[in-house]
Amino acid sequence: MSVTSPVSTTAVRATGIWKVFNEGQSNEVTALQDIDLTVEAGEFISLIGPSGCGKSTLLRVIADLTHPTKGVAEVAGMSAADARQQQKYGMAFQQAALFDWRTVRRNVELPLELQGWSKSSRAARAMELLEMVQLADFANHRPWELSGGMQQRVAIARSLAVDPPLLLMDEPFGALDEMTRERMQNELLRIRQETGKSVIFVTHSIPEAVYLSDRVVVMSPRPGRITDIIDVNLGSRDEDTREAEAFFAAVTAVREALRGRTSGSAARARVGEV
Numbered sequence: 001m002s003v004t005s006p007v008s009t010t011a012v013r014a015t016g017i018w019k020v021f022n023e024g025q026s027n028e029v030t031a032l033q034d035i036d037l038t039v040e041a042g043e044f045i046s047l048i049g050p051s052g053c054g055k056s057t058l059l060r061v062i063a064d065l066t067h068p069t070k071g072v073a074e075v076a077g078m079s080a081a082d083a084r085q086q087q088k089y090g091m092a093f094q095q096a097a098l099f100d101w102r103t104v105r106r107n108v109e110l111p112l113e114l115q116g117w118s119k120s121s122r123a124a125r126a127m128e129l130l131e132m133v134q135l136a137d138f139a140n141h142r143p144w145e146l147s148g149g150m151q152q153r154v155a156i157a158r159s160l161a162v163d164p165p166l167l168l169m170d171e172p173f174g175a176l177d178e179m180t181r182e183r184m185q186n187e188l189l190r191i192r193q194e195t196g197k198s199v200i201f202v203t204h205s206i207p208e209a210v211y212l213s214d215r216v217v218v219m220s221p222r223p224g225r226i227t228d229i230i231d232v233n234l235g236s237r238d239e240d241t242r243e244a245e246a247f248f249a250a251v252t253a254v255r256e257a258l259r260g261r262t263s264g265s266a267a268r269a270r271v272g273e274v
Contacts, residue, residue, distance in 0.1 A: 009077035011166050011198035012039040012062055017071035019057055031057045033223040035071070041165065044192060044199045046209035046216050048254065054224025055202045056170050062200065063091060063168050076165055087111065089166040090159030094174045096151035098143035104154050105130065105139040111161040129157040132191065149180040153187060160195065167192075169201045173208070182242075185211055189237055206258075210250045211237060218257040228257035 017035035022028045031054040039045050047055040060066045062073050064080035075083035083089060090111075098107045105126045112122035130136045133153040135146075143151055152172055159167060169188075173181045185208060192199060203209050209216045210232055218228040232250050234241055241247055 009041065010038055010074075011041045011043065011076065012037070012200065013074045014038075014058070014062065015072050015074075017058065017061055017073060018069045019054065019061060019066065020069040023069060030223040032061070032068070033225050035224070035226055037217065037226060039198055039200060041198055042196055044201065044212055044214050046201045046203055046213040047219060048203055048206065048209045048216055049219030049224065049258070050221050051204070052222050053219045054222060055219060058219075058224065059168050059170055059200060059202055063089060083166075087115070087162045088164050089168050090162070090164045091168045092152070092155050092159045092170070092172045094171040096143070096148075096155040098151055098154055098158075100142055100144050103140050103142060104135065104146070107143065107154055108158045108161055110158065115162060125161065126157075129160055130154075132160075132194065133157045133187065147180070148176055149184055152176070152184060156188070156191065160191070160197075165198060167197050167199045169199060171202050171204070174204070181208070186237075188212065206251050206254050207242070207247075210234075210247060210254060211241065216250075216254050218254065227260065230254050230257060 014035050014037045017032055018030070019032040020028060020030050035058060047058065049055055057066065061068050062075060062080060064073075064084040073080040076088045078086070078088070099110075102110070105123065108126040108129055109122040112125060117125070127136060127139060130139055133156060135150060135153055135157070138146060138150065143154065146154065155172070173184045176184060188199075189212065191197075201209075201212060213232050216230045216232060217226055218230065219225065220227045230250065230253050234244070234246055234250065
């Protein structure tokens with residue numbers, strides 16, 4: 001599969017984002033508070049923070065699946081609403097959300113059907129993507145015949161169907177066992193390398209965030225604010241990366257940031273010393 005060059009514009013720009021649920025009511029909840037975040041084209045960003053801090057809400061604001069109370073989200077230089085309508089992003093969730101009555105290939109084809117692609121064109125594109133995620137041999141299987149990790153690879157292939165410049169991923173490996181999770185992390189890095197996509201990835205796992213990311217965005221307990229951004233400079237990743245001193249230093253930096261004990265600049269300095 002040919003490499004897709006990243007778009008020239010900034011992938012995501014969130015400015016002054018607030019999200020208040022049930023505003024003005026007795027059960028009002030402020031989920032996000034004054035979020036500013038820029039993701040460059042081709043960059044891999046992880047969002048990490050305690051449960052309920054608004055990570056998934058921020059992802060949904062970027063995807064135009066919920067509207068911010070205040071602030072503006074832009075994707076690929078356009079409004080989040082326009083980006084959604086033009087399918088400028090693909091999305092993967094913790095559950096693969098595949099349709100059991102469709103084959104694996106036809107699950108991948110679904111976004112292309114919605115865009116009106118011809119039967120032959122969408123079949124060819126689906127098979128190209130299944131080759132990329134190493135599941136071409138399972139094209140005519142049903143989702144329930146696949147393992148959890150295989151199902152997530154199908155979901156990732158589907159999210160790439162229309163070749164969007166951005167992937168939004170909400171704990172896609174959270175339900176997998178540790179060994180499968182590590183394999184899926186490597187698969188995602190390989191796919192990102194082949195396609196040049198920008199990625200925003202929500203996770204509760206500090207090692208996962210560090211292993212995958214160029215930067216880790218640390219969020220506070222509700223109301224969710226960005227309290228730190230940790231640069232991760234590990235170069236190309238492989239199995240040895242998880243045993244490297246720089247990896248452990250970055251994990252410690254993110255952990256300390258989550259505890260509120262260090263600033264991003266201090267964390268980056270310590271990581272850079274390794």
